[in-house]
Amino acid sequence: MGDNGYAITTENLTMRFGRKYALREINARVPTGSIYGLLGPNGAGKTTFVRVLLNLIIPSRGTAVVLGYDVRRKPVEIRKGVGHVAALQPLWEWMTVREFAGLMKGCYPRWEEEPVRKIIADMGIGMKDKLEHLSRGQRALVSLAVAIGHRPDLLLLDEALTGLDPIARREVLRNIIDVMHEEGRTVFITGQDLPDMERIIDYVGFVVGGRLIAESPLDDLKARVKRIRVEHPPDARVEPPAGARNISRGPRETEFTVQDYSPAMLEAFAARGLRAEALSLGLEDIFIDLAQGRLGAEAK
Amino acid sequence: MGAIFLKEWRQKNLLFLFSVLMTGFLPMLYLFLTLTVVENWQDQRTLDDCVGLGYLIALFLVVLLSGAGAIAGERETGTLPALLALPLSRLEIWLGKLLASLAMAALGVLALLTTALLVVPQSISGIFWSTIWRDLSVLLTIGFFLSFFWSTVLDRPISALLATAVSEPALYMAAVVFMYLFGASLYGDVMWDTFLWMLAMLPGMVLGSYMTFSRSGLVRGRRRWLIALAWTAAGTLVVGAAIVLPLRWSARYQRSNIANLWVAALPSGGQAVVIGTEAAPVRSPKSNEIEYRSEHAVVEDLATGRELLVRRDAIWAAVSRDGSTAVLLTGSPTLTWRSSRIREGTPSGIEVWDLTHEKRIYRGLPRQLWKTGTYRLDLWGTQLGEALSPDGEWLALAVSRRNWESRTSPQAIPKTGFPPQREALFLLRRDGRVSREVAVYGLPRIGALPYAWDPTPGRHAIYTWGQNGELLRHDLDAGASEVVWEGPLRHGVGKEERLGFGWILPSPDGRVIGVTLCSSKGNVIHGQYFFPDLAVFLVPADSSGKAVAWRAPEHGDPSAPRWAASSNLAWSPDGSAFYLIASLQTEPSGAKKEAQCDTYALRWRRGETSPRVRNLGVPNGGFPHVVLESHLFLVWVRDAWQVLDDQLRLQPLPPRLRAIDKSYIEGVDALGRAIIAGRNKDGKVKHVEAVDLRTGKVTTVFP
Numbered sequence A: 001m002g003d004n005g006y007a008i009t010t011e012n013l014t015m016r017f018g019r020k021y022a023l024r025e026i027n028a029r030v031p032t033g034s035i036y037g038l039l040g041p042n043g044a045g046k047t048t049f050v051r052v053l054l055n056l057i058i059p060s061r062g063t064a065v066v067l068g069y070d071v072r073r074k075p076v077e078i079r080k081g082v083g084h085v086a087a088l089q090p091l092w093e094w095m096t097v098r099e100f101a102g103l104m105k106g107c108y109p110r111w112e113e114e115p116v117r118k119i120i121a122d123m124g125i126g127m128k129d130k131l132e133h134l135s136r137g138q139r140a141l142v143s144l145a146v147a148i149g150h151r152p153d154l155l156l157l158d159e160a161l162t163g164l165d166p167i168a169r170r171e172v173l174r175n176i177i178d179v180m181h182e183e184g185r186t187v188f189i190t191g192q193d194l195p196d197m198e199r200i201i202d203y204v205g206f207v208v209g210g211r212l213i214a215e216s217p218l219d220d221l222k223a224r225v226k227r228i229r230v231e232h233p234p235d236a237r238v239e240p241p242a243g244a245r246n247i248s249r250g251p252r253e254t255e256f257t258v259q260d261y262s263p264a265m266l267e268a269f270a271a272r273g274l275r276a277e278a279l280s281l282g283l284e285d286i287f288i289d290l291a292q293g294r295l296g297a298e299a300k
Numbered sequence B: 001m002g003a004i005f006l007k008e009w010r011q012k013n014l015l016f017l018f019s020v021l022m023t024g025f026l027p028m029l030y031l032f033l034t035l036t037v038v039e040n041w042q043d044q045r046t047l048d049d050c051v052g053l054g055y056l057i058a059l060f061l062v063v064l065l066s067g068a069g070a071i072a073g074e075r076e077t078g079t080l081p082a083l084l085a086l087p088l089s090r091l092e093i094w095l096g097k098l099l100a101s102l103a104m105a106a107l108g109v110l111a112l113l114t115t116a117l118l119v120v121p122q123s124i125s126g127i128f129w130s131t132i133w134r135d136l137s138v139l140l141t142i143g144f145f146l147s148f149f150w151s152t153v154l155d156r157p158i159s160a161l162l163a164t165a166v167s168e169p170a171l172y173m174a175a176v177v178f179m180y181l182f183g184a185s186l187y188g189d190v191m192w193d194t195f196l197w198m199l200a201m202l203p204g205m206v207l208g209s210y211m212t213f214s215r216s217g218l219v220r221g222r223r224r225w226l227i228a229l230a231w232t233a234a235g236t237l238v239v240g241a242a243i244v245l246p247l248r249w250s251a252r253y254q255r256s257n258i259a260n261l262w263v264a265a266l267p268s269g270g271q272a273v274v275i276g277t278e279a280a281p282v283r284s285p286k287s288n289e290i291e292y293r294s295e296h297a298v299v300e301d302l303a304t305g306r307e308l309l310v311r312r313d314a315i316w317a318a319v320s321r322d323g324s325t326a327v328l329l330t331g332s333p334t335l336t337w338r339s340s341r342i343r344e345g346t347p348s349g350i351e352v353w354d355l356t357h358e359k360r361i362y363r364g365l366p367r368q369l370w371k372t373g374t375y376r377l378d379l380w381g382t383q384l385g386e387a388l389s390p391d392g393e394w395l396a397l398a399v400s401r402r403n404w405e406s407r408t409s410p411q412a413i414p415k416t417g418f419p420p421q422r423e424a425l426f427l428l429r430r431d432g433r434v435s436r437e438v439a440v441y442g443l444p445r446i447g448a449l450p451y452a453w454d455p456t457p458g459r460h461a462i463y464t465w466g467q468n469g470e471l472l473r474h475d476l477d478a479g480a481s482e483v484v485w486e487g488p489l490r491h492g493v494g495k496e497e498r499l500g501f502g503w504i505l506p507s508p509d510g511r512v513i514g515v516t517l518c519s520s521k522g523n524v525i526h527g528q529y530f531f532p533d534l535a536v537f538l539v540p541a542d543s544s545g546k547a548v549a550w551r552a553p554e555h556g557d558p559s560a561p562r563w564a565a566s567s568n569l570a571w572s573p574d575g576s577a578f579y580l581i582a583s584l585q586t587e588p589s590g591a592k593k594e595a596q597c598d599t600y601a602l603r604w605r606r607g608e609t610s611p612r613v614r615n616l617g618v619p620n621g622g623f624p625h626v627v628l629e630s631h632l633f634l635v636w637v638r639d640a641w642q643v644l645d646d647q648l649r650l651q652p653l654p655p656r657l658r659a660i661d662k663s664y665i666e667g668v669d670a671l672g673r674a675i676i677a678g679r680n681k682d683g684k685v686k687h688v689e690a691v692d693l694r695t696g697k698v699t700t701v702f703p
Helices: A046-053 A075-081 A097-107 A113-122 A136-147 A166-182 A194-200 A218-224 A263-271 A283-291 B002-011 B013-036 B041-068 B072-077 B080-084 B090-119 B121-128 B132-153 B157-182 B190-200 B202-216 B222-257
Strands: A006-017 A020-026 A029-031 A035-039 A061-066 A082-086 A154-158 A186-191 A203-208 A211-217 A226-231 A245-249 A253-258 A275-280 B258-265 B271-278 B294-301 B306-312 B314-319 B325-330 B349-354 B359-364 B375-377 B394-401 B424-429 B435-439 B451-453 B461-465 B471-475 B480-485 B501-506 B512-517 B523-525 B528-532 B535-540 B548-551 B563-571 B577-585 B597-605 B612-615 B625-627 B632-637 B640-644 B665-668 B673-679 B685-692 B698-702
Touching: A006 A046, A006 A186, A020 A046, A029 A186, A035 A046, A035 A194, A046 A061, A046 A082, A046 A154, A046 A186, A075 A082, A082 A136, A097 A113, A097 A136, A097 B002, A113 A136, A113 A166, A136 A166, A154 A166, A166 A186, A166 A194, A186 A194, A194 A283, A203 A218, A203 A283, A211 A218, A218 A283, A226 A263, A263 A275, B002 B090, B013 B041, B013 B090, B041 B090, B041 B132, B041 B157, B072 B080, B072 B132, B072 B157, B080 B090, B090 B121, B090 B132, B090 B202, B132 B157, B132 B190, B132 B202, B132 B222, B157 B190, B190 B202, B190 B222, B202 B222, B306 B325, B349 B394, B375 B424, B394 B451, B424 B461, B435 B461, B451 B501, B461 B501, B480 B512, B480 B535, B501 B563, B512 B577, B535 B577
Parallel strands: A020 A211, A035 A186, A035 A203, A082 A154, A154 A186
Antiparallel strands: A006 A020, A006 A029, A006 A061, A203 A211, A226 A253, A226 A275, A245 A253, B258 B271, B271 B294, B294 B306, B294 B314, B314 B325, B325 B349, B349 B359, B375 B394, B394 B424, B424 B435, B451 B461, B461 B471, B471 B480, B501 B512, B512 B535, B523 B528, B528 B563, B535 B548, B563 B577, B577 B597, B597 B612, B625 B632, B632 B640, B665 B673, B673 B685, B685 B698
16 A cells, blocks of 8 residues: 555655754655665664654654555554564563564454564574563564564564674565565665665665755666766866766876766767776765765755 | 553563562561560550551552553653554553553552451451541542553653652642632531542543643653643643532522521612521531531622622621621631531631622631630621621621630520620721720620621721620720710619620711610520510710610519510611610510510600600510611511501501511511511521512512
């Protein structure tokens, strides 16, 4: 379910705590069936954004629609269709895994016990184990397993992969995220581990200082944002095209980043007898440039 | 919601465990101490009480902990977001927590009480046979909801617990102060009324808790506090208004219990009727004393039907002659732990109201009238119509010294005895800032006025009798007293040790004072007090000239003592004539029903040496009411009403009054209407009519 093909849409979504803005006029679109990564530094507003979507906090201004429901009007309906995991979220330590699953089962109208048991068993966790006796990673895995028990249409993972070892992470990806994606359900992940995120997501949003500064399919972003390196004689000066940022000049080469790369750029330099090449940037490089304000809204 | 309830239930197992431990620990402690420390039955009794107290403390702990950890516990452990992220409405989550906490508290109380009854039955069982169980139930209930409320607002269970421990007694005191200030006593019992008002705050607390939980969510700090306090205040105000407004309306309904009516005139030409509602006097089974308890005092303008003043828990009320001021003696609870139940007319407060502006001028109780003060108020001695000076500036209350023991109510007065002698008048200026105390002497008799106000405009003075029978005037503004008349001893009336002080009534212009005197030792005949040697004097107020005297004429056997009963004195509005109704009896025999008895109407014009006396020719004394504007008298003679003009000539009686018993007429107002109150078999006023003495027109006043 979604709104015009989007699992999540926000319009000028703003959240203010006193004088401090946690979110500023965020206009986000999360396509249904995508794996959307919301990236940003600490304190950027990622967790606040997730909490607004779940109606844990009420936005100061703007609207947010999740699975076709307005967060202000139908929060319970939203939560019925959403699975939520926050890796840093404390749980009821005194509960056993079975009791925790039982609580979730009692709250959701539809529940499938078997996938939950299988995932937990595959991780070597016993149903009678108390949550307080599990490691942080194990607790995160239990939370993940329980989060999909009611077959959510949208899975919200807030720093959920943080703290997982590579094996656990692979398990999560294979058993949960991939399955969700294959079934056309949407996964929304927040995090800071960009190399990992780059392997998972197909949509990306960058949030810095409460603002969504970029949002795009990942492949498109990587295709458009390139680093151009031009080799030239020592006394020559190469002028980058308009809109280029992060210009670095050396004695024999000049580098700069463009947001709207096309092969014609390289051809133009070649026509002048200069050798130029386009370097792909990793998500981390793109993010750093965005975060430092060197790439503007044109990257969107 | 069921999932939340089960989760809470499972989580609070620890609390139940605590209850179980206490139920096991205390008996073991009790047994141990019994075997090792107790040496005699007194020690055993003390131990029983201590263990019983331990159980009571445990009760409160279990209840408060159940509520305090409900939501604050989730905040403290950080699990609140996980809870709020569940597909449940805030109401379901909140209600699940409330019900689970309540159930756990109830179970804990049950377990503790059951064990306590088994272990220390003597100490605990007494709770159920007294009002303690009521008080305990209310305190525990309020404690639980308070702790739940604080759990919603605060971040830690321990904070909620401490906040409850502080706020519950604070709420109690706030309720007491509220009742004291506004007289909002529902049952006249400080403890129970306070609990009721605290319980009235519960809906506000519950609403505040829910709204805080549903609206603040993960919000911290000031905003959560604002939401909590705003909704709690709103809820409390709504419930409070829902209680108070119907009560105010029910004041009219409560008039079905009207026992007394007093009539005064309002400057507008209407009239004020002070309606004192009293429960029927009951005899206390414990003390065998008569108790009275008033529920309302209402001052109403009969002309418009508008209530000028409604006051609950007022045991006595009066209005000044000019209708500008009302005074109430209230049974409002004082800030003590004692009951406010009124006994023998001892009030807890005085209130003075400006009826013109409908505002209270004074409220309090002078220290001399405190329960530990010098005086005790004598309601029976405080004359309703004369308690206030004509302009309402001063209030006169009859008081007796506190160490004087013998007190009886009028109903208990033996036929040959007298009501207790009053010792003083306590005079209070209406703003409460100045008070005077004036000794009063006089033979106590029912209906006799031992004092009278000087009606001279601008003067605040009061007339009383002195110890030697002299007539005194006390200037309240100057604080000085003077002898106006040296009294009856010099005029050969009465013997020295049996002085008969009677009525005092100054003329409207204050220049002449009418007094009645007779010897002591009265007797009750046909329901009236008769005294020998009745004499009437007109005394110049400025002490110039001689007082003019008239003695009751001989009647029947000249050798027999002359007994006379005198009733209301009255002056004509212009002060030109003085009126009195006197019944003369030749033989003070209660056995004879048809004794020789004549009723006289006396009219004495100033300047005349003797009054004009008209024998009305019928037995039994009358009770004249002087209509100030129409110069008509309404007189009860021989089981019937008569209307006389100022020439003492009979006038046509309005048809409505022909079949009305004397007890039904409550007074005559400034508009010349007789106020008739119909009573039921219990003596309560059920309806009120006003009959115009000139035209005979009947107006229904109430209901």
